[in-house]
Amino acid sequence: MSIEPDQKITRRRLLRQGAAGSALLAAGPLLASSPARAAELRHTADARAAASIKKGGTLTFARSVAPTQLDPANSIIAGDVYTLDKIMEPLYVTSPAGALTPWLAESHTVSSDNLTWTFNLRKGVKFSNGNALTAKDVVFSIHRAATNKNGPLSFLDAAIKTIKASGSNQVVVKLSEPWAPFLSDISVFANAIIPANYGGVTEKAFFAKPVGTGPFVLNSFSPSSNLTLMPNRHYWQSGKPYVDKVQINYVSDDNQRVLQLQGGQAEIIDAVPPANVASLKATSGIDIGLFAAWEVDLLVFNEKLPYFADRHVRRAITHAIDREALVKATSFGTAKPGGSFFPPSLQYYAANTPLLNFSLSAAKAELAQSKYPHGFSTKLLISGGVQKWSEFAQVIQQALAPLNIKVAITALDHAAYEQAFQGFHYEMFIDYAINDISDPDEMASFEVDVKNGGSTSYWSSYDNPTAISLVHKAEAEFNDAKRADLYAQIQAIVAGDAPFVPLDYPPYIYGTTSKVNGFAVNPGGAYRLENVWLS
């Protein structure tokens, strides 16, 4: 059995080491990229963990999002995704450091033409009903996800041409074209494995009480409300999970979650408001974890409008926004200022991307070269009720005033806001872009490939044929160094064209009581609870 080193070295321990811990946390991806160092740490952590782990207890988790249903192939909202992944697991998972890790598959091989991928299943894995995991189950599950017309993430399986079992322990996938992100795609929660033909019951009955290979089984579930998980007695990682029960409570109110943590009613809370971080850090018995996310907050320009079609205008606005100051004013030191449209935690992030840094004189010079040297009036659309967006909007409004760009802020409720920007009924809008998988192709194509990316370049209509061609090249490139170079070029082009301003890189912020050990979150926002124990 192999567990990735960073899961063994619990973030809790790192967090308790204060500044040094923070530095190590930030270096998470670095640790994973150094096998010798990782092995050393794993050895030390294994020894420490084995000596101190306590079993038992109920883990109460107050979450800002509610589970509504548990079908992996039909899920996209966090409340569903981060619940069902405790019950059903894919062939590979993404570790807290962002690395792909063999999970239900022990290993895989790729043919020389990069079209045939063979997955060797882990032996001895059983579903929670006691039945052994077979290749037939994998074929059924992935085929179901790939062909689901309404599947929010079924596009990630688009490269699959055929999927077949080869014996009971091997699955062979043939792709329609060489597709470098495939291993990442296969690791997405939508491709979680369930018993073939739902184990003999109807689809509806199955997902009311799903069976999976995950560390937990569903005990009770009230849709859009609370949920209880109990340990899976057949879990393939023997001895895990450590806790006797997980109680997931839906607590949407930020204050209530923080108070539940302070009052000892919840052991873990998610989405801690940045404004509360400092005071909670100073509270004895409470720890705060900042986990790097594949997430970027963006200011997006509607290039269908003449002034935002002008590259100089977009560059001028990018120069005019002081992202360091914006982050300081709004994130209470939790986020990092934006630069590249790839977040630093994402694979192939290029730290040396040439950026349009804050400079009012450069902003004025750019605007002077545009068709709108004397400025113009525009509107900024935000989702109402999100404090951060409102603060961002005000900072941007003030930042653009020296360019004589007058910004009127429009706040709509979330559904109306989404409909507005997705229908191009906006001039500028603020949103967050996320990557669901460890490979950056999703973010690159979604934000750059105007025709095939699925979002008209994040609803900006940005169209740069060179960047699009590089995105396609990177999708078919299997050499790591060459892919890195292609993505560096894409990041440089996008930074120069400025179709959107990456405002900041916010982390996932979790609060835990000191009783909680072994809790870690991957950059996609997923957390595995089989390693969590209560002291």
Add this chain to the structure above:
Amino acid sequence: MIGVASATFLLLHAVPGDPAREILGEHATARSVAALNHSWGLDRSLWHQFVRYIGDLARLRLGNSFVSGTSVTSLIAARIGQTAALVGIATVFAVLITVPLAAVAASHRDRVHDHAVRGLSVLGLGMPSFWVGIVLIEVFAVHLKLLPVGGAGSGIGGHLEALILPGFTAALAIVPLLVRSLRVGMLEVLNADFVAAERANGLGEVRVLVWHVARNALIPTLTLLGLNIAYLVGSTVIVEQVFALNGLGFLLLQSITARDFPVVQAITLVLALSVVAINLVTDLVAARLDPRIRLR
């Protein structure tokens, strides 16, 4: 009720926002969004949808939630008890706080006690429920650890314990109005001849106040209480959010955000029905207390 159902339906469909987009996420293709809307019948004309909705309603079919796929009836059934318990406890608290405060104020007219009660009423009116709730949690749950911070609790004792702070918070929103109303009512009765006669007969002040004055002043207060219970039902949206009680009000809020039309429509109807029922019960009780009131 048909008016409420029609208004809810039309307002929901007039507000921008696509339920399929909310569920399928940003990666959804236009085709999959259209397919999902088709499966819900949202691609039909508004008139067609409306006729179908009213027809289903007549057959007591509330449909399934767009978000979870479960029946709306089961979603409501799982939460209605929570909300009813909250409203019930809040009402009890409101009465328990109102009667003594109004009695003290009325019996000490224009003196310190009266001014204090009236001042507190004005202060109470200005305090929003979400703020009061947080302060109560901070004091009684986080620092004194006497009561739970939030959630529904488990077991009958746990449920009741978990409802104390939310019930008190909800009650405080209506207490100021009730106190002022009962005080005025009591003052009117205090000046009545029969009160002077009872005092002259040697009845104690407490007995006069509670047994005779309060009882006679109760009718207008009861009417006001009935109206305010209806207000309480509406205010559960905020109180449930602050105290993480997954009741009807909270589900309503979630469902509006997600554009879960069947759930919003059904909860609105249930809340409207409950308001009608509360007003009916209030009238019946008032008629029982005061023989002069007769239902026609």
